[in-house]
Amino acid sequence: MTITVAIDCMGGDHGPGVTVPAAIEFVRDHADVHVILVGLTDSIVPLVGDAAIDRVSIRHAAEMVSMDESPSMALRNKKDSSMRVAVNLVKNGEADACVSAGNTGALMAISRFVLKMLPGIDRPAICGVLPTITGHVHVLDLGANVDCSPEHLLQFGIMGSSLVSALEHRDRPTVGILNIGEEEIKGNDVVKRASELLWESGLNFVGNVEGDGLYKGAADVIVCDGFVGNVALKTSEGLAQMLATFLRQEFRRNLFTKLAAVIALPVVKRFKNRVDHRRYNGATLLGLKGIVVKSHGSADAFGFAYALRRAAEEARSGVLARISERVAQQQPLQETA
Amino acid sequence: MTITVAIDCMGGDHGPGVTVPAAIEFVRDHADVHVILVGLTDSIVPLVGDAAIDRVSIRHAAEMVSMDESPSMALRNKKDSSMRVAVNLVKNGEADACVSAGNTGALMAISRFVLKMLPGIDRPAICGVLPTITGHVHVLDLGANVDCSPEHLLQFGIMGSSLVSALEHRDRPTVGILNIGEEEIKGNDVVKRASELLWESGLNFVGNVEGDGLYKGAADVIVCDGFVGNVALKTSEGLAQMLATFLRQEFRRNLFTKLAAVIALPVVKRFKNRVDHRRYNGATLLGLKGIVVKSHGSADAFGFAYALRRAAEEARSGVLARISERVAQQQPLQETA
Numbered sequence: 001m002t003i004t005v006a007i008d009c010m011g012g013d014h015g016p017g018v019t020v021p022a023a024i025e026f027v028r029d030h031a032d033v034h035v036i037l038v039g040l041t042d043s044i045v046p047l048v049g050d051a052a053i054d055r056v057s058i059r060h061a062a063e064m065v066s067m068d069e070s071p072s073m074a075l076r077n078k079k080d081s082s083m084r085v086a087v088n089l090v091k092n093g094e095a096d097a098c099v100s101a102g103n104t105g106a107l108m109a110i111s112r113f114v115l116k117m118l119p120g121i122d123r124p125a126i127c128g129v130l131p132t133i134t135g136h137v138h139v140l141d142l143g144a145n146v147d148c149s150p151e152h153l154l155q156f157g158i159m160g161s162s163l164v165s166a167l168e169h170r171d172r173p174t175v176g177i178l179n180i181g182e183e184e185i186k187g188n189d190v191v192k193r194a195s196e197l198l199w200e201s202g203l204n205f206v207g208n209v210e211g212d213g214l215y216k217g218a219a220d221v222i223v224c225d226g227f228v229g230n231v232a233l234k235t236s237e238g239l240a241q242m243l244a245t246f247l248r249q250e251f252r253r254n255l256f257t258k259l260a261a262v263i264a265l266p267v268v269k270r271f272k273n274r275v276d277h278r279r280y281n282g283a284t285l286l287g288l289k290g291i292v293v294k295s296h297g298s299a300d301a302f303g304f305a306y307a308l309r310r311a312a313e314e315a316r317s318g319v320l321a322r323i324s325e326r327v328a329q330q331q332p333l334q335e336t337a
Numbered sequence: 338m339t340i341t342v343a344i345d346c347m348g349g350d351h352g353p354g355v356t357v358p359a360a361i362e363f364v365r366d367h368a369d370v371h372v373i374l375v376g377l378t379d380s381i382v383p384l385v386g387d388a389a390i391d392r393v394s395i396r397h398a399a400e401m402v403s404m405d406e407s408p409s410m411a412l413r414n415k416k417d418s419s420m421r422v423a424v425n426l427v428k429n430g431e432a433d434a435c436v437s438a439g440n441t442g443a444l445m446a447i448s449r450f451v452l453k454m455l456p457g458i459d460r461p462a463i464c465g466v467l468p469t470i471t472g473h474v475h476v477l478d479l480g481a482n483v484d485c486s487p488e489h490l491l492q493f494g495i496m497g498s499s500l501v502s503a504l505e506h507r508d509r510p511t512v513g514i515l516n517i518g519e520e521e522i523k524g525n526d527v528v529k530r531a532s533e534l535l536w537e538s539g540l541n542f543v544g545n546v547e548g549d550g551l552y553k554g555a556a557d558v559i560v561c562d563g564f565v566g567n568v569a570l571k572t573s574e575g576l577a578q579m580l581a582t583f584l585r586q587e588f589r590r591n592l593f594t595k596l597a598a599v600i601a602l603p604v605v606k607r608f609k610n611r612v613d614h615r616r617y618n619g620a621t622l623l624g625l626k627g628i629v630v631k632s633h634g635s636a637d638a639f640g641f642a643y644a645l646r647r648a649a650e651e652a653r654s655g656v657l658a659r660i661s662e663r664v665a666q667q668q669p670l671q672e673t674a
Binding site for chain 2: 131132133143146147178180181187188189210211212213214215216224226227228230231232233234235236237238239240241242243245246247250251253256257259260261263264266267268270271274275
């Protein structure tokens with residue numbers, strides 16, 4: 001079976017200079033993969049050369065969604081944008097998944113409009129992967145929804161659990177809910193009610209996870225509303241950058257520390273590689289009738305290739321069918337409750 | 338002028354074994370400081386010995402609030418707890434500030450009941466300090482309030498700004514609001530409305546700060562609701578622990594890396610010292626008619642001493658008067674708006 005991935009080559013901070021080389025590399029590494037490069041032919045063709053040409057197609061799209069464009073304007077006015085055309089390819093079955101490093105809001109709006117939601121799911125959620133002490137964790141929502149109801153959080157739990165089931169061939173991944181542990185409060189009303197729904201859901205729910213639990217492997221899937229999830233993600237990015245800066249500064253302090261840096265280099269490199277955020281690039285817009293993966297806008301070719309890999313893996317493992325099945329199963333449970 | 342700090346010696350994971358030595362050290366280091374050690378005399382006296390005895394008093398309190406006790410139970414039933422007695426000492430003017438490493442919810446409930454709120458402030462907020470690339474930032478609320486109104490966030494801004502003004506002798510500290518940058522949304526309604534109030538407030542408001550801005554020195558004070566603030570704080574703790582674990586593992590991998598570790602040790606030590614969370618220990622319960630500082634429950638003597646220092650500095654710099662003044666100034670502004 002061939003997996004076809006449509007790529008919005010114009011999206012992201014770097015555009016085709018990053019997306020096209022990543023796509024070529026990706027095709028070379030995966031024998032079962034076909035890519036459709038979407039965007040300005042003039043920008044793309046020179047970068048493709050004659051590489052792996054039998055599994056690389058190009059689809060011209062005359063327009064581009066810019067990074068700061070309003071999603072509603074992008075949706076209304078850019079019907080021939082590379083982003084829109086890539087999503088259309090998923091809709092009409094030419095592609096099994098699409099990937100964009102472009103404007104998140106526009107990608108959400110276009111995907112939702114073109115692909116529609118899966119039955120039983122009210123809103124799409126952005127699901128990303130973070131490293132943990134024991135492996136990794138899927139977290140959703142990372143910013144698509146700023147005001148979630150308990151029912152939305154339940155749906156995130158179902159979708160996240162189905163995703164991990166499909167991708168990692170595991171029967172009952174654990175699901176936790178992000179909460180705070182202050183003694184007086186133990187969370188707001190939405191989180192409390194969502195917890196009740198999750199306990200009753202039949203999912204392998206493990207209850208509350210505090211912020212530090214995110215990186216401790218407290219659960220395979222952690223649900224939260226998009227505001228909180230986005231803050232947690234960005235805060236982590238900021239802290240990691242600060243720590244890296246401080247470590248660099250200390251190693252550059254004087255001749256002795258520079259010597260120490262040379263000697264410690266292989267160790268520091270292994271460490272950096274282990275927590276390299278590029279290896280976690282690629283967040284899924286879950287809940288749509290199609291696979292859409294969002295790459296970080298600033299991703300380089302190495303990082304962008306991880307988003308492509310993620311899209312292909314989701315297509316291969318039948319994530320959508322798994323979610324639909326699980327949601328269908330949920331409905332009667334809810335109704336009899 | 339002498340500053341008197343009342344210390345709940347029984348609170349925290351370690352109790353008097355940590356709090357008393359930290360208090361003695363603190364008195365030794367600060368000539369203008371007097372401490373009142375509150376708790377079981379039998380536990381405290383042996384630890385004091387004859388150290389700096391002229392500026393150390395002991396106040397017996399027969400009860401203790403346990404770390405997992407319900408705040409309302411602690412408030413109702415433990416009138417002679419070390420925590421309650423320490424807060425009472427602030428109330429009746431015997432102490433200028435109090436410090437506890439105990440149960441946060443109970444400390445909040447007791448402080449609010451005993452000390453009452455400053456006029457014009459609806460709710461107390463937990464204000465902590467985090468390191469940034471350029472210095473440090475005061476963040477509030479870190480977990481006292483899970484559902485904040487725009488007006489509460491405005492009050493947090495006023496209190497935080499007054500605190501930094503007083504502590505750091507700065508006229509107009511910058512104030513930001515924690516928000517998310519996803520294109521479609523740009524925050525929830527509460528944050529949007531709070532931003533409007535902050536723009537009109539006369540504070541040196543700089544607008545939205547995303548999660549990564551927390552560690553970039555984007556503002557001197559950052560306000561957020563307690564749920565989000567607590568998640569950001571705990572997520573940071575978890576990430577820092579994970580990175581430290583990974584770095585340790587890499588340095589212990591084999592003989593060569595262990596050798597590299599020995600050589601890099603002074604550098605790594607300087608780095609660790611720079612981001613040592615113990616140096617940021619001590620969060621203020623702002624908004625009360627009295628200074629109450631909460632230490633991390635797990636703090637060691639080194640960390641607990643930082644919380645004591647913080648309490649003394651706030652008393653010295655007249656933080657309460659500064660906040661009251663600023664709030665009074667705000668009222669007419671609000672009424673004419």
